[in-house]
Amino acid sequence: MGIMLFGLDSKFFYMKMLISKRSGAYSGDMSRPRVEQIRRKMNLISLLNVVKKSYTYHELSQITGLPITVLARYAKGHVLPSDERVNELYQILTEKIPLEELILSRLVIDESGYFDSSHVIWDVDLLRLVSQKVALLFAGKKIDKVMTAAVDGVPLASFVAEELGADIVIAKRYKEVGVKDFLEATYIIGSSAVVSSLYIPKNSLKKDDSVLIVDDAIRTGETDVALIKLAEKAKANIVGLFILIATGRDWREKLQRETNAPIYVLAEISPKSLLEVNQRKFSV
Numbered sequence: 001m002g003i004m005l006f007g008l009d010s011k012f013f014y015m016k017m018l019i020s021k022r023s024g025a026y027s028g029d030m031s032r033p034r035v036e037q038i039r040r041k042m043n044l045i046s047l048l049n050v051v052k053k054s055y056t057y058h059e060l061s062q063i064t065g066l067p068i069t070v071l072a073r074y075a076k077g078h079v080l081p082s083d084e085r086v087n088e089l090y091q092i093l094t095e096k097i098p099l100e101e102l103i104l105s106r107l108v109i110d111e112s113g114y115f116d117s118s119h120v121i122w123d124v125d126l127l128r129l130v131s132q133k134v135a136l137l138f139a140g141k142k143i144d145k146v147m148t149a150a151v152d153g154v155p156l157a158s159f160v161a162e163e164l165g166a167d168i169v170i171a172k173r174y175k176e177v178g179v180k181d182f183l184e185a186t187y188i189i190g191s192s193a194v195v196s197s198l199y200i201p202k203n204s205l206k207k208d209d210s211v212l213i214v215d216d217a218i219r220t221g222e223t224d225v226a227l228i229k230l231a232e233k234a235k236a237n238i239v240g241l242f243i244l245i246a247t248g249r250d251w252r253e254k255l256q257r258e259t260n261a262p263i264y265v266l267a268e269i270s271p272k273s274l275l276e277v278n279q280r281k282f283s284v
Contacts, residue, residue: 041080043132044090046125048075051097053123054105063096064089099129103245103267115269117245121155121216130266131159134214134242137264138164141239144209145169147231148216149198149223156244157214166212169205171198171227185229187222198226205234213241218265221251228258245269 051060052075057068064071066089073079074089081089103126106119120126147169148157154170161168173196175182181202189196205211211231215224224241231238238261247269255263 037083037086040086040090043129044081044086045075045077046128047090047093049125050102050123050129051093054102055097064092099133100267102126103130104269107245107269109269113247115217115245115247117152117217120245121152127156127159130156130244131163133266134160134212134264135163137242138212138240142210143212143239145205145211145236146214147171147200147205147211147227148214149227153214153216156216160212160214160242164212169200169211171200171230173198175199176201183230183233185226185233187226189222190220198223198230200230200234202234205231205236207235209234209236210239211236212239215241215243217245217247218243218251219247221254224251224255225258228255240264242266 048060048071052071055063057071060066060071061068070079074081103120106117106123106126108116108119110116143164143166145168146157146161146164146166148154149171150173154168157168157170160166171185176199179201182199183202183205184197184199186195186197188194213224213227213231215227218224224243228238238259240262241255241259241264243263243265245267246265252263
């Protein structure tokens, strides 16, 4: 049996408030397993809102075996599924529709191989799912700071930092007024022979901080090398690198020359990967 909720345009605010209240931020004594189950229901709503942008309710009904009306109520937050249904539905959707596919299907790629990822990095529900994936990848590791380069990496890094309970450090291509001391790393932009720099306030990273570097997209790797150098100048420890979308191969060797930290890529653009996404979609 589901739980009826009315006027749920701000459903995530309502449920986050409930979680905070029950987990100790306010008075209440809901157990941790119950709090986690409410979070899982929020995650399922995010997942449904993401997949329904690529699949019709009819297609999702075929995948899950649930009526269209039930799926629509879940996605809109009008009804919250039971704990058992949440676990079952989340497993079915993530197995049948991988997160990588949802990302690749949103990209617009031109004839030169350049891609527009705006439909990915502006999608709050999708970024929420990605941040949960990152938290699983780095579970059990101490992470104090999440570092990225402005500007497109900021939305993803913000979600990841919130999920990990870490602070965020944003490297910019200019020095901000009011900040006296900076750390700087220079790099060459692609094959242009143009030298650029990234800056962070000197006190934004401390010695021995555990840092996760997050990037929304990588092609050549120069920006990520600069982020690695900034962390090294601060004498911080790089826990790993997480890259949302990657294209090409040369960047990996370049990064591995700079750090021994693990590198995770969620979605890799290649003719094969794009073909597989299309074949899976048409097989539904």
